[in-house]
Amino acid sequence: MILHFYIARRFLRAFMIVVAVFVSILLPIDFAEQIRRVGGSESPFGAAFELSLLNLPGMLYQLLPLFVMIATLFLFLALARTSELVVIRSSGRSALRSTMSPVTVALLIGVFGVTVLNPIVAATERQYESRIAAFRSGEARTLSVFAGGLWLRQGNGSRQTVIRASSANGDGTTLSDATFFVFDDTGSVVQRIDAEGARLTAGAWVLNGVKAWPIAGSDNPEAAAERFDSFTLPSTLTAEQIRDSFARPSTVPIYELPGFIAQMNAAGFAALTHRVWLQMELSNPLMLAAMVLIGAGFTMRHTRFGRTGLMVLIAIILGFGIFFVRNFAQVLGETAQLPVLLVAWAPPSAAILLALGLLLQTEDG
Secondary structure (H helix, E strand, O other), X not given: OHHHHHHHHHHHHHHHHHHHHHHHHHHHHHHXXXXXXXXXXXXXXXXXXXXXXXXXXXXXXXXXXXXXXXXXXXXXXXXXXXXXXXXXXXXXXXXXXXXHHHHHHHHHHHHHHHHHHHHHHHHHHXXXXXXXXXXXXXXXXXXXXXXXXXXXXXXXXXXXXXXXXXXXXXXXXXXXXXXXXXXXXXXXXXXXXXXXEEEEEOOEEEEEEEEEEEXXXXXXXXXXOEEEEEEXXXXXXXXXXXXXXXXXXXXXXXXXXXXXXXXXXXXXOOOHHHHHHHHHXXXXXXXXXXXXXXXXXXXXXXXHHOOHHHHXXXXXXXXXXXXXXXXXXXXXXXXXXXXXHHHHHXXXXXXXXXXXXXXXXXXXX
8 A cells, every 4th residue: 555655655656746847848939829818918928927827727638648658658667767667667566556656646636627727718718718708809799508598699899789589599690589689789689580490691690480579769679669570680690600609518517518508408509519519528537547547548658678768659659649549539529420328438549458458468468
């Protein structure tokens, strides 16, 4: 047990050192990028530094598998260089037993990331996006999904239209039971339009089963209301802009993600991207454990055998390969090419089996 704690402590220390090194590298680079973005503001350095701090947790969270891989390489190379691995083997401990401590720590880091870091990253990314949006000018477009349907907003600085609909198709271009509230530049409602259905075309909403109330300048809007079989309302929205207005999965805390997915499903959206993201987050601890086993498989050898640099290079390439395959599988899952559970759990599971086979062949075979 003492030996397990010793190896775990060494691995955790190596992990913290790797994280600190990457923070010292990524923060100045991102700070320079944020200065370029907010260069026209009144205090560009303060705003850029704030944006960099908000963006940093998300960047670090995405790189967790890389941090674990590098920490594993540092750990076992250090143990091999000091001949501690030889002593551990001579005590009767196999290679697999020696990896139990770093694998356990990696699993705990993964669980900590999912349960604690994920909500923090979601909050910082929401703040980051809102601050970035404040520096941008142009039209405002937002989409909000709730249990009873969805809200859309379109327009520019002089005219806004708020849209409520009970349901929509997969890309939000066809609405059912829709209500349009048209506002002027002072924020006052000038018109309300109810429609049984609405379809987004190039530059306009085409409505059917319409009833329109002129709110502004009318003492009795109901008496002045008009009905139309078909009605065209100008729009600045496109299908791509509606899709991009969805909350990115990374900005929704994992505790709220199942409810958010249920709301999107109730509103008529498939929420496939969010479903894939949820499973990818849940499989993160397994991915970190896979990175430990891959790194251990190529570095649990005495330095006198030589080719240490080559083994490290192969381990890093294989780790990046698994990371790429996982991201590629995520894209396939988001486009409904593969089942959600398969794209989230198959890559880390396959990586663990591959690494275990390598360890058994090279160390215990």
